Amino acid sequence: xxxKLEIWRQKDAxxxxxxxxxxxxxxxxxxxxxxxxDFLNTTLIKKGDEPVAFEHDCREGICGSCSLYINGRxxxxxxxxxxxxLRMTKFRNGDRIVVEPWRSKAFPLIKDLIVDRSSFEKIMxxxxxxxxxxxxxxxxxxxxxxxxxxxxxxxxxxCVGCGACVATCKNSSAMLFVSAKISQLALLPQGQVEAxxxxxxxxxxxxDLGFGNCTNTxxxxxxxxxxxxxxNIARMNREFICAKxxxxxxxx
Amino acid sequence: xxxxxxxIPEGPLAEKWSLYKKNVHLVNPANKTKIDIILxxxxxxxxxxxxSLAELGYNVKAFCFQDAxxxxxxxxxxxxxxxxxxYRNDSDSVFRLFYDIIKGxxxxxxxxxxxxxxxxxxxxxxxxxxxxxxxAREYSGYLDNRSFGxxxxxxxxxxxxxxxxxxxxxxxxxxxxxxAKGKVTMYxxxxxxxxxxxxxxxxxxxxxxxxxxxIERHSAHAVILATGGYGTIYYLSxxxxxxxxxxxxxxxxxxxxxxxxxxxxxHPTSIPQxxxxxxxxxxxxxxxxxDGRIWVPKAKGDKRAPNSIPEEERDYYLERRYPAFxxxxxxxxxxxxxxxxxxxxxxxxxxxxxxxxxxxxxxxKQGKKAIENKxxxxxxxxxxxxxxxxxxxxxxxxxxxxxxMGGLWVDYNLMTTIPGLFxxxxxxxxxxxxxxxxxxxLMQCAGEGYFVIPVTISSFLSDEIKTPKIPTSHPEFxxxxxxxxxxxxxxxxINGKQTVTAFHRRLGKIMWDHCxxxxxxxxxxxxxxxxxxxxxxxxxxxxVPGALNELNQELEKAVRVADFFELARLMCQDAIxxxxxxGAHFREESQTPEGEAQRIDSEYSYVAAWxxxxxxxxxxxxxxxxxxxxxxxxxxxxx
Numbered sequence: 051x052x053x054k055l056e057i058w059r060q061k062d063a064x065x066x067x068x069x070x071x072x073x074x075x076x077x078x079x080x081x082x083x084x085x086x087x088d089f090l091n092t093t094l095i096k097k098g099d100e101p102v103a104f105e106h107d108c109r110e111g112i113c114g115s116c117s118l119y120i121n122g123r124x125x126x127x128x129x130x131x132x133x134x135x136l137r138m139t140k141f142r143n144g145d146r147i148v149v150e151p152w153r154s155k156a157f158p159l160i161k162d163l164i165v166d167r168s169s170f171e172k173i174m175x176x177x178x179x180x181x182x183x184x185x186x187x188x189x190x191x192x193x194x195x196x197x198x199x200x201x202x203x204x205x206x207x208x209c210v211g212c213g214a215c216v217a218t219c220k221n222s223s224a225m226l227f228v229s230a231k232i233s234q235l236a237l238l239p240q241g242q243v244e245a246x247x248x249x250x251x252x253x254x255x256x257x258d259l260g261f262g263n264c265t266n267t268x269x270x271x272x273x274x275x276x277x278x279x280x281x282n283i284a285r286m287n288r289e290f291i292c293a294k295x296x297x298x299x300x301x302x
Numbered sequence: 303x304x305x306x307x308x309x310i311p312e313g314p315l316a317e318k319w320s321l322y323k324k325n326v327h328l329v330n331p332a333n334k335t336k337i338d339i340i341l342x343x344x345x346x347x348x349x350x351x352x353x354s355l356a357e358l359g360y361n362v363k364a365f366c367f368q369d370a371x372x373x374x375x376x377x378x379x380x381x382x383x384x385x386x387x388x389y390r391n392d393s394d395s396v397f398r399l400f401y402d403i404i405k406g407x408x409x410x411x412x413x414x415x416x417x418x419x420x421x422x423x424x425x426x427x428x429x430x431x432x433x434x435x436x437x438a439r440e441y442s443g444y445l446d447n448r449s450f451g452x453x454x455x456x457x458x459x460x461x462x463x464x465x466x467x468x469x470x471x472x473x474x475x476x477x478x479x480x481x482a483k484g485k486v487t488m489y490x491x492x493x494x495x496x497x498x499x500x501x502x503x504x505x506x507x508x509x510x511x512x513x514x515x516x517i518e519r520h521s522a523h524a525v526i527l528a529t530g531g532y533g534t535i536y537y538l539s540x541x542x543x544x545x546x547x548x549x550x551x552x553x554x555x556x557x558x559x560x561x562x563x564x565x566x567x568x569h570p571t572s573i574p575q576x577x578x579x580x581x582x583x584x585x586x587x588x589x590x591x592x593d594g595r596i597w598v599p600k601a602k603g604d605k606r607a608p609n610s611i612p613e614e615e616r617d618y619y620l621e622r623r624y625p626a627f628x629x630x631x632x633x634x635x636x637x638x639x640x641x642x643x644x645x646x647x648x649x650x651x652x653x654x655x656x657x658x659x660x661x662x663x664x665x666x667k668q669g670k671k672a673i674e675n676k677x678x679x680x681x682x683x684x685x686x687x688x689x690x691x692x693x694x695x696x697x698x699x700x701x702x703x704x705x706x707m708g709g710l711w712v713d714y715n716l717m718t719t720i721p722g723l724f725x726x727x728x729x730x731x732x733x734x735x736x737x738x739x740x741x742x743x744l745m746q747c748a749g750e751g752y753f754v755i756p757v758t759i760s761s762f763l764s765d766e767i768k769t770p771k772i773p774t775s776h777p778e779f780x781x782x783x784x785x786x787x788x789x790x791x792x793x794x795x796i797n798g799k800q801t802v803t804a805f806h807r808r809l810g811k812i813m814w815d816h817c818x819x820x821x822x823x824x825x826x827x828x829x830x831x832x833x834x835x836x837x838x839x840x841x842x843x844x845x846v847p848g849a850l851n852e853l854n855q856e857l858e859k860a861v862r863v864a865d866f867f868e869l870a871r872l873m874c875q876d877a878i879x880x881x882x883x884x885g886a887h888f889r890e891e892s893q894t895p896e897g898e899a900q901r902i903d904s905e906y907s908y909v910a911a912w913x914x915x916x917x918x919x920x921x922x923x924x925x926x927x928x929x930x931x932x933x934x935x936x937x938x939x940x941x
Contacts, residue, residue: 061852062852062853078577078579080576080577080579081577081579082581084581085579085580085581088579088581088803089579092801092803095801095845095847095856096799096801096845098847099847100847100848101847101855101856103853103855106543107368107373107375107542107544108373108542108543109542109543109581109582109584110378110582110584110585110683111683112377112378112464112466112467113368113374113375113377113378113542114372114373115368115369115373128686130682131686135683137686137687139689160513160853161852164853166369167370168369168370168490170370171370171481171488174475174478175478175479175481175482178475178478179433179434179475179476179478179479180432180433180434180475181479182429182433183357184350184353184354184357184429184476184752184753184756185425185429185752185753186432187425187428187429187431187433188428188432189428190387190427190428190431190432190445191387191389191444191445193431194439194442194443195439195443196439197439197441197443200436200438200439200443201436201439203434204436204438204461204462204468207434207436207461207468207471208464208467210467211370211372211373234434234436235434238434238436240431240433240434241434
């Protein structure tokens with residue numbers, strides 16, 4: 051099929067960027083979206099143009115490297131799908147496809163479609179862990195964990211840190227990302243000891259880095275490629291309020 | 303003259319590690335804070351090592367090419383992580399896990415290293431659970447286990463089909479805690495270009511900042527590589543596109559021997575290639591073989607839809623050929639059996655290059671919900687890519703390049719032949735012999751990172767406590783930096799007509815055809831010629847756009863593909879040298895009358911460790927004889 055791409059090109063953080071239109075013929079339905087981008091780049095390189103820079107690695111939806119705002123949606127039109135898992139069968143011959151980088155002040159642009167997501171790392175460093183030194187762990191089965199808690203913790207832990215939630219939120223809020231980690235650790239007995247400091251430190255760091263607040267539009271949940279639930283945000287808020295008030299931990 | 307010394311400690315097998323720990327020279331806590339360690343790669347082994355070393359007090363500088371350590375390809379491991387906990391009371395033990403790994407590797411791994419890997423596996427599970435890794439649990443609240451290929455016990459811990467992600471994030475959480483404490487300095491978006499050796503010891507690395515293009519020098523008292531495998535040499539593989547051997551290869555060219563390079567695992571259950579544009583193959587976890595049955599039609603070229611082929615007209619060829627292990631034979635055996643059926647004309651799908659993996663029986667017996675609980679995300683992934691719903695119709699699968707058992711040669715300390723240079727995880731060769739068993743990779747990576755390297759590195763560092771900080775102004779840094787820059791400039795100046803990817807694809811095809819699942823001398827020799835020609839063409843006609851001092855993804859790829867040509871030749875040389883079949887290395891000239899791999903223990907019971915002798919020169923072979931003192935060498939039968 052033949053498509054028309056409109057892609058955000060920007061040489062580096064300091065340069066001014068803009069959309070460039072690329073008509074692309076001979077796209078196969080069997081391609082993934084990123085294979086289509088590879089195909090475009092091959093065409094550009096052969097013509098002596100600069101290929102489009104975009105981030106990707108595992109190409110199976112688990113590393114969280116890929117991003118892209120496609121036709122106004124984070125990771126494109128398919129539900130619970132990362133850009134690398136998106137197939138060209140979702141598009142028709144003659145389609146105009148607009149491709150943009152994640153847009154958020156907290157994710158400054160590096161080049162073309164690549165942004166700097168290190169602010170996520172900084173939030174994680176503020177408390178996204180259990181402080182157990184290597185060698186200090188007790189026997190694994192000494193702490194039975196109810197299956198439903200373990201399963202729920204797992205559902206929160208599958209976040210790949212891609213940043214779609216931030217990119218799609220009108221407030222550029224990182225609360226889905228942050229709350230997923232807080233929930234995972236709050237649901238597990240191992241995470242209890244540091245629960246109060248963890249939530250306070252991570253939320254403070256998130257605010258410091260310029261991420262916005264949550265106004266409950268639910269856009270993050272709708273666009274999360276891993277199906278992380280907005281209930282995590284409610285749990286984080288509860289954890290945060292309890293921690294601030296110095297209250298006893300509410301039941302899970 | 304290099305003399306291989308594996309430095310295996312004295313004493314009975316089961317006591318070697320304890321005796322070693324008792325006697326190893328230590329670095330006292332105050333001195334640790336004066337010692338710098340460079341760690342390249344932040345997958346499971348790298349992250350675990352970085353946090354553990356930093357907790358001990360060392361100053362760690364960690365590097366990864368991704369934008370964040372959490373994205374390393376350990377994240378994609380699906381099925382599980384083994385440990386000898388014996389939670390099922392099914393007679394598992396450290397010795398049994400050790401034995402299964404040695405046998406699974408077709409008796410081509412070093413006993414002492416493997417025993418230690420089995421020994422620390424239990425602690426690894428404790429550590430990951432304590433770090434918050436949400437492994438699957440039973441309704442009782444206790445940890446669940448499942449079975450994997452090549453074994454008859456249930457010892458695999460798992461988190462749905464995302465065990466690698468959860469283990470990596472567990473280790474990563476330890477790493478970020480040390481970054482926050484300032485004990486680890488994290489350098490992400492960096493490619494290691496070269497290793498710097500001063501007075502015979504590894505003292506630093508040259509990196510390229512992938513955002514600015516700047517070439518940087520970093521120094522330390524020791525360097526650890528945790529850089530993963532090189533399955534991407536086939537172009538199409540189950541690996542992340544960025545996975546590459548360039549750091550290990552740079553170390554190899556500086557004197558680290560490369561062991562068993564041709565031992566590559568071809569994973570039996572990947573989604574088959576669908577078109578010529580494809581950039582990678584997606585793995586479907588081996589754990590699926592717990593509940594999925596593999597079959598092809600009994601009639602050649604049967605084009606009927608799978609569900610309309612009646613039971614009696616299906617050939618469950620693994621169950622037929624290997625009744626004892628059935629669908630759970632090891633990966634190499636399952637891969638070759640699939641290839642055999644497809645080559646004989648029984649394959650399915652448009653290309654005839656796939657077989658069915660069928661869940662209907664298990665869904666019937668256990669219910670859809672139970673299957674969804676175990677494999678939900680894998681079924682979804684399959685559905686997204688192929689448009690086929692595996693709850694209603696069997697999956698189609700085919701083997702794909704996956705894991706490299708070969709890697710940098712290391713001794714019991716995990717040190718390479720360059721003093722002060724260590725290799726852990728998939729980047730070394732040590733534990734899996736000629737074939738890795740499922741769920742063994744996470745086990746090895748986490749075990750070495752958490753519990754082995756923090757101990758063994760002190761055998762080297764205890765002699766370094768008087769060594770001051772290494773200055774990056776040393777002439778060796780200067781020289782290495784210049785060589786790296788020259789290579790990059792050369793790549794950028796060729797300005798030919800073909801893309802880097804086009805060359806990679808062609809190299810991959812040569813390797814898949816001649817140095818893949820089945821090898822023979824004629825094909826391997828032909829491959830060496832083809833590789834040499836393609837390499838020459840690459841250095842004349844590759845087109846690398848852009849400049850050095852900017853984000854340049856084509857340049858990153860070009861550096862890696864340039865190294866692949868050299869590694870590809872060595873893989874073929876290694877495969878020619880080993881005239882026996884063992885594990886994943888199947889030489890057509892050496893098979894039993896039933897078509898199974900025929901080992902030749904009298905001649906090849908050794909590790910082939912290769913020495914780099916200069917560009918386009920043949921490598922020199924060094925042999926480390928394998929001594930089996932605790933087990934009897936047997937034909938590896940799964941029948």
